[in-house]
Amino acid sequence: MANNKIVVPEAREALNQMKLEIASELGINNYDSIDKGNLPSRVNGYVGGYMVKKLVEDAQRQLSNK
Secondary structure, three states: OOOOOOOOHHHHHHHHHHHHHHHHHOOOOOOOOOOHHHOOHHHHHHHHHHHHHHHHHHHHHHHHOO
């Protein structure tokens, strides 16, 4: 069982929105209503991987502007 906990609960909605936007960019329509258990792990991995990539890029931009 996954043990991922959001450190800042107020960020949950923003993370969900980001997930939907990335899925849309990857050509996955209606990602929020799809049964994720029926998707190949590669597809779910792409969405999560791109989320991490964007979050790291944003953090690097913020750090470089300080």
